[in-house]
Amino acid sequence: MAKILIDEERCKGCELCIPACPKHIMVMAEYFNKKGYHPAKQIKPEECTGCTFCAITCPDVAIEVYK
Amino acid sequence: MKKVFESPKSLTKDPFTYCPGCHHGIAHRLVAEALDEFGVREKTIGVCPVGCSVFAYVFFDCDMICAAHGRAPAVATGIKRAKPDSIVFTYQGDGDLASIGTAEIVHTANRGENITVIFINNAIYGMTGGQMAPTTLVGQVTQTSPYGRDPKTMGYPIKVAEMLSTLKGVAYISRVALSKPAYILKAKKAIRKAFQSQIEGKGFSLVEILSTCPTNWGLSPIEANKWLEENMIPYYPLGEFKTPEEVS
Amino acid sequence: MEEKMLMKGNEAIGEAAIRAGCHFYFGYPITPQSELTAYMAKKLLKMKDAVFVQAESEIAAINMVYGAASTGVRAMTSSSSPGISLKQEGISYIACAELPCVIVNMQRGGPGLGSIQPGQADYFQATKGGGHGDYHLIVLAPSSVQELVDLTMDAFDLADKYTNPAMILGDGLIGQMMEAVEFKERKKINLPDKEGWTLTGCKGREKKYIVPFNLDPYEMEKLNLKIQEKYNKLKEKEVRYETVNLDNADLIIVAYGIVARIAKTVMSNAKKEGINIGLIRPITLFPFPEKIIAETSEKVNKFLVVEMSMGQMVEDVKLAVNGKAEVNFYGRVGGVIPTQSEILTEIKKYLK
Ligand SMILES: Cc1ncc(C[n+]2csc(CCOP(=O)(O)OP(=O)(O)O)c2C)c(N)n1
Ligand code: SF4
Ligand code: SF4
Numbered sequence: 001m002a003k004i005l006i007d008e009e010r011c012k013g014c015e016l017c018i019p020a021c022p023k024h025i026m027v028m029a030e031y032f033n034k035k036g037y038h039p040a041k042q043i044k045p046e047e048c049t050g051c052t053f054c055a056i057t058c059p060d061v062a063i064e065v066y067k
Numbered sequence: 068m069k070k071v072f073e074s075p076k077s078l079t080k081d082p083f084t085y086c087p088g089c090h091h092g093i094a095h096r097l098v099a100e101a102l103d104e105f106g107v108r109e110k111t112i113g114v115c116p117v118g119c120s121v122f123a124y125v126f127f128d129c130d131m132i133c134a135a136h137g138r139a140p141a142v143a144t145g146i147k148r149a150k151p152d153s154i155v156f157t158y159q160g161d162g163d164l165a166s167i168g169t170a171e172i173v174h175t176a177n178r179g180e181n182i183t184v185i186f187i188n189n190a191i192y193g194m195t196g197g198q199m200a201p202t203t204l205v206g207q208v209t210q211t212s213p214y215g216r217d218p219k220t221m222g223y224p225i226k227v228a229e230m231l232s233t234l235k236g237v238a239y240i241s242r243v244a245l246s247k248p249a250y251i252l253k254a255k256k257a258i259r260k261a262f263q264s265q266i267e268g269k270g271f272s273l274v275e276i277l278s279t280c281p282t283n284w285g286l287s288p289i290e291a292n293k294w295l296e297e298n299m300i301p302y303y304p305l306g307e308f309k310t311p312e313e314v315s
Numbered sequence: 316m317e318e319k320m321l322m323k324g325n326e327a328i329g330e331a332a333i334r335a336g337c338h339f340y341f342g343y344p345i346t347p348q349s350e351l352t353a354y355m356a357k358k359l360l361k362m363k364d365a366v367f368v369q370a371e372s373e374i375a376a377i378n379m380v381y382g383a384a385s386t387g388v389r390a391m392t393s394s395s396s397p398g399i400s401l402k403q404e405g406i407s408y409i410a411c412a413e414l415p416c417v418i419v420n421m422q423r424g425g426p427g428l429g430s431i432q433p434g435q436a437d438y439f440q441a442t443k444g445g446g447h448g449d450y451h452l453i454v455l456a457p458s459s460v461q462e463l464v465d466l467t468m469d470a471f472d473l474a475d476k477y478t479n480p481a482m483i484l485g486d487g488l489i490g491q492m493m494e495a496v497e498f499k500e501r502k503k504i505n506l507p508d509k510e511g512w513t514l515t516g517c518k519g520r521e522k523k524y525i526v527p528f529n530l531d532p533y534e535m536e537k538l539n540l541k542i543q544e545k546y547n548k549l550k551e552k553e554v555r556y557e558t559v560n561l562d563n564a565d566l567i568i569v570a571y572g573i574v575a576r577i578a579k580t581v582m583s584n585a586k587k588e589g590i591n592i593g594l595i596r597p598i599t600l601f602p603f604p605e606k607i608i609a610e611t612s613e614k615v616n617k618f619l620v621v622e623m624s625m626g627q628m629v630e631d632v633k634l635a636v637n638g639k640a641e642v643n644f645y646g647r648v649g650g651v652i653p654t655q656s657e658i659l660t661e662i663k664k665y666l667k
């Protein structure tokens with residue numbers, strides 16, 4: 001059991017967390033945040049292993065990981 | 068559930084002002100994690116450069132000073148000599164360290180000043196809008212090498228890690244990248260080793276971090292990572308060039 | 316016990332600095348001040364918790380001073396004209412960051428590599444800012460080895476008091492001169508606490524930072540105005556000068572440093588010929604003693620400014636006199652020292 005929390009307002013929509021996830025469960029949301037970026041979002045949360053790869057890749061420290 | 072990853076204490080809560088996908092943010096975080104893990108935040112003084120990371124003083128939650136362009140190693144020397152018990156690091160771009168500040172970095176390394184240098188090699192002048200850096204690759208197009216860097220008149224890109232590792236006063240030097248998780252984990256280890264070497268009083272340490280500047284490279288962050296891996300890493304090999312064991 | 320010693324000017328500065336608690340020196344060799352760098356090496360390298368670094372350049376040296384000063388210690392660098400030019404960016408940063416430090420310039424003839432003989436042609440650079448932006452140094456101009464000692468010690472106090480870099484503006488001759496000096500017991504003075512701005516690591520407090528910039532122009536203007544306030548205070552409180560024989564003088568010489576000494580010989584020789592000369596010797600070049608010059612210009616209508624330059628301080632004298640008297644100039648440059656007979660001949664031209 002693992003989960004991630006994305007701080008959507010910190011996210012700059014750079015998409016770097018997408019290829020970083022070995023489970024391919026990171027995607028970009030359709031909507032915009034206040035800064036005008038599409039924030040990252042996780043699909044299929046049940047598949048998340050808490051490996052932290054998305055978080056360590058994020059240049060804006062927008063992701064927290066729980067395990 | 069336990070929190071297994073969060074923003075390090077040595078970073079403030081201020082969101083970074085860097086462009087989307089810029090590696091400065093990852094590098095900041097790795098430095099901050101090292102300060103946290105060694106428990107030295109409260110005795111650290113950081114020196115930020117002139118370059119995009121001039122704003123590092125906002126993001127690091129420790130005492131900070133901004134040096135003139137290229138002079139961070141001299142400022143760090145003054146601080147470390149006056150306060151030898153403090154942990155001192157500089158954070159410098161490639162224009163800052165490898166062009167205007169070449170004399171300072173070479174001599175600070177040569178004196179074996181017990182400081183840690185975080186060197187961001189993004190093959191470009193980011194802040195001023197994408198001019199050629201001493202580290203710009205042969206053929207790379209920038210604002211001031213609009214037809215590509217021509218080594219005949221512009222010289223070859225400087226390999227800072229290799230060059231400085233020839234100096235006897237240097238304790239630790241390595242080159243890392245941040246373009247994928249495996250590299251980031253290695254980069255983190257290298258930064259830890261650099262600070263550890265300072266904490267143990269071994270002398271000068273430097274980590275050269277190959278980084279992207281998506282904005283001035285004219286690439287998306289993902290394309291920029293790819294460009295870094297395909298073009299920079301072959302010319303700037305990753306690895307350790309000097310480790311404290313070699314210091315007698 | 317107060318001791319009298321025979322000392323060379325450059326070494327006397329070093330001794331004075333150390334006695335003033337400056338145990339952090341960063342320098343680069345250049346004639347005619349290298350004895351000072353060597354003196355600091357000899358003393359500081361043997362002292363506990365003291366630092367001497369022969370920097371890779373004057374640029375590095377001033378930036379080391381910047382770093383050391385940011386931690387609250389008394390730090391100093393020294394050089395001569397070309398080297399001082401190299402330090403200007405760093406000095407501007409230090410002034411903007413409002414850090415105290417002392418910079419010694421034993422001027423030589425310029426411009427360019429110039430000569431290695433004494434000069435005073437760095438007056439503009441020293442008093443008007445020197446580097447970029449609106450800032451001033453506290454500029455002290457000694458005219459004897461004893462004064463080198465006293466003013467060096469004062470420079471550290473003034474720098475601390477105003478959190479502003481201070482400069483000793485000497486010249487190659489005074490640095491080489493041997494004279495008896497006394498290191499007097501100094502009155503303890505109250506200096507502002509450095510606690511508020513020193514970088515010491517953020518244990519038990521919020522982090523602090525020193526950044527000599529602000530990208531918000533209104534904030535940057537505010538900082539400028541704050542710094543300007545200090546200069547106004549300096550002008551009000553710290554002006555120093557020496558006057559000799561101002562009453563009934565036929566002509567007033569204005570000269571500083573070594574030239575003022577020559578002027579004193581001129582005065583006594585002139586007296587023998589029945590010419591009555593007065594002298595105003597600015598000791599602080601910034602803040603400039605404009606008031607005494609203005610007052611004197613109400614009484615004496617002829618001034619002669621003598622400098623080892625093509626005419627720099629004379630501009631400040633003219634501003635102070637403000638048209639109330641005739642201001643003439645005599646200068647020798649490139650390392651040439653004006654002789655007293657030359658100056659007397661010049662004086663006679665104006666007293667015909
Ligand atoms: C003395 C001086 N010269 C030039 C500049 C202009 N300038 C600011 S940042 C910079 C280059 C920064 O490039 P780099 O060090 O590679 O940092 P980056 O922005 O790429 O992280 C330059 C030339 C300056 N501020 N000061
Ligand atoms: S923690 Fe690992 S598995 Fe979970 S979303 Fe992030 S990268 Fe994917
Ligand atoms: S890496 Fe960070 S900033 Fe970039 S899209 Fe993912 S969460 Fe957002």
Ligand code: SF4
Nearest residue numbers: 085086089119193280
């Ligand atoms: S210009 Fe380049 S180096 Fe600077 S913040 Fe943007 S991406 Fe980063």
Ligand SMILES: [Mg+2]
Nearest residue numbers: 160161191193
């Ligand atoms: Mg760069």
